[in-house]
Amino acid sequence: MTAPEMSALDDLTSLLAEVDYYESRPGLDAGELERYLRAAAALGDLIMAEAVRRQKELRFADAEVLLGQFLQLNETKRKRCERARRHQDDDSAHLAGLRDAAAADVLLAEGLQHVCRADERRLAGDFDTALRCLATATKCFEQLAASSLPLRRIGAWRLSLTRATTDLMTGLGHMRAGDFRGAHQSFDNAYVAFGELLDRIGEEPPDLPAHAQYDEVRDRLVDGRRYLEAVQSFVEMLREAQSGRYGDAVLAGQEAVDRYQRLVREAVTQQAPRTARLLYEMDLARVNGWLSWATAELAVDEARWQDCRDQVRLARTQWKQAAHIAARTVYHEIVAQRPEPGDTEMLLQNTLRRCDRELQFRKEIEALNAKLDRAATIVIQNQGGRAVAPSDFTFNAPVSATSIGNENRIENATANQQVAGGTDLRELAAQLRELRDLLAGAARTPQEQSAVAAVEAAQDAATRGDEPTMRRYLADAGKWALQIAEQIGVAAATAAIKSALGA
Numbered sequence: 001m002t003a004p005e006m007s008a009l010d011d012l013t014s015l016l017a018e019v020d021y022y023e024s025r026p027g028l029d030a031g032e033l034e035r036y037l038r039a040a041a042a043l044g045d046l047i048m049a050e051a052v053r054r055q056k057e058l059r060f061a062d063a064e065v066l067l068g069q070f071l072q073l074n075e076t077k078r079k080r081c082e083r084a085r086r087h088q089d090d091d092s093a094h095l096a097g098l099r100d101a102a103a104a105d106v107l108l109a110e111g112l113q114h115v116c117r118a119d120e121r122r123l124a125g126d127f128d129t130a131l132r133c134l135a136t137a138t139k140c141f142e143q144l145a146a147s148s149l150p151l152r153r154i155g156a157w158r159l160s161l162t163r164a165t166t167d168l169m170t171g172l173g174h175m176r177a178g179d180f181r182g183a184h185q186s187f188d189n190a191y192v193a194f195g196e197l198l199d200r201i202g203e204e205p206p207d208l209p210a211h212a213q214y215d216e217v218r219d220r221l222v223d224g225r226r227y228l229e230a231v232q233s234f235v236e237m238l239r240e241a242q243s244g245r246y247g248d249a250v251l252a253g254q255e256a257v258d259r260y261q262r263l264v265r266e267a268v269t270q271q272a273p274r275t276a277r278l279l280y281e282m283d284l285a286r287v288n289g290w291l292s293w294a295t296a297e298l299a300v301d302e303a304r305w306q307d308c309r310d311q312v313r314l315a316r317t318q319w320k321q322a323a324h325i326a327a328r329t330v331y332h333e334i335v336a337q338r339p340e341p342g343d344t345e346m347l348l349q350n351t352l353r354r355c356d357r358e359l360q361f362r363k364e365i366e367a368l369n370a371k372l373d374r375a376a377t378i379v380i381q382n383q384g385g386r387a388v389a390p391s392d393f394t395f396n397a398p399v400s401a402t403s404i405g406n407e408n409r410i411e412n413a414t415a416n417q418q419v420a421g422g423t424d425l426r427e428l429a430a431q432l433r434e435l436r437d438l439l440a441g442a443a444r445t446p447q448e449q450s451a452v453a454a455v456e457a458a459q460d461a462a463t464r465g466d467e468p469t470m471r472r473y474l475a476d477a478g479k480w481a482l483q484i485a486e487q488i489g490v491a492a493a494t495a496a497i498k499s500a501l502g503a
Contacts, residue, residue: 056272060120107144118165131169234252260283295307
């Protein structure tokens with residue numbers, strides 16, 4: 001077979017033919033070996049560049065195949081150099097350097113294959129498998145960084161990048177499981193690691209042969225940190241919402257939306273592949289949905305009932321948009337993690353139910369307050385021997401007192417009007433039942449739910465005529481129950497709770 005002509009360094013087809021020719025020969029003379037090494041190096045650069053491009057396009061299967069070809073090319077190159085070194089004493093040092101460079105490329109390619117698999121599994125939401133792939137990639141980069149091979153500095157950078165990515169992936173796993181505190185901690189660790197590595201590679205310019213890898217590592221760092229900043233804001237919103245602090249959740253959500261919008265704009269400006277832009281657009285629609293939901297919950301807290309319903313409709317539309325974009329990714333052969341419409345719809349229905357419940361509760365309180373205002377009753381509170389009453393009142397029972405009227409004091413006198421201490425327990429039980437029903441509709445926190453249970457237990461004790469047990473449970477009901485009792489005007493229940501609390 002006639003040797004092919006020397007290929008142009010950017011002619012993939014000719015380089016493949018030339019490399020295949022020399023690899024098929026059992027032995028190469030010095031001139032043939034030089035031509036083979038030249039063609040193999042140029043072919044390897046083209047294959048690696050194409051693998052990086054396919055990975056940016058999220059075509060992970062293609063990228064992995066190309067990385068496998070790059071690995072095999074350099075494994076053959078390493079063996080050829082070692083064989084030639086044994087027979088060429090005068091050039092053994094040069095051949096040993098080429099052999100080591102090929103060995104370094106083999107380790108690099110093995111690590112990058114596992115990183116590629118981790119990225120693919122991350123998009124599918126399979127974080128456990130993604131973390132296992134990153135662990136294997138870490139071992140490859142550790143071996144390269146600890147060696148004396150030419151790409152050891154690149155290996156060290158790749159090692160740091162993979163560890164930072166592991167923190168990011170761990171945080172995403174926590175986030176999906178609803179552990180927003182754990183996610184926040186992992187994202188903080190990743191952010192510090194990304195920043196440290198960016199500073200480091202800026203101070204350590206690479207060797208000339210490593211410039212392509214240097215640029216790729218730097219690009220992944222910059223893109224990774226921008227994405228991490230957006231995710232950090234998103235998880236902060238979810239963490240605040242989980243704690244019921246919807247005002248703070250809305251502020252964090254607005255920041256998250258701004259950061260995701262910036263990611264989309266930068267992807268367009270940098271002419272990123274359409275597949276990558278689709279994923280950013282999907283994330284933006286999903287985060288917008290969560291922000292609208294948090295805004296709806298805040299509207300309930302602030303009694304803006306129509307705003308709540310409007311935000312729920314908006315959240316539903318935005319989550320549907322995210323699901324639509326996720327479906328489109330299938331046509332681009334991307335297995336992306338899709339939003340779960342059933343879960344989000346259940347969340348929205350819960351918000352609407354809370355809105356309706358709070359609205360009904362407010363109406364009932366207003367009606368009871370109006371009823372109380374119309375009633376010509378008096379509540380007398382015993383304050384250290386002094387009876388205090390409103391300026392205008394009517395006694396509906398016989399009263400004996402030394403003085404009645406504005407700014408008067410009743411000392412050493414007797415009021416025969418029935419007050420809390422002498423109220424019939426059956427009447428008190430009825431008021432406690434009314435209070436319990438209202439509290440049950442308003443309870444949101446575990447402490448408030450405990451107060452509902454305590455009032456219910458006190459009601460049962462009052463029904464049985466067990467006043468000591470009733471007082472014990474009313475003390476457990478606490479200040480929230482007292483506040484509501486005062487608002488709805490259940491005088492006997494209010495006085496009984498105050499007495500139990502020692503207020």
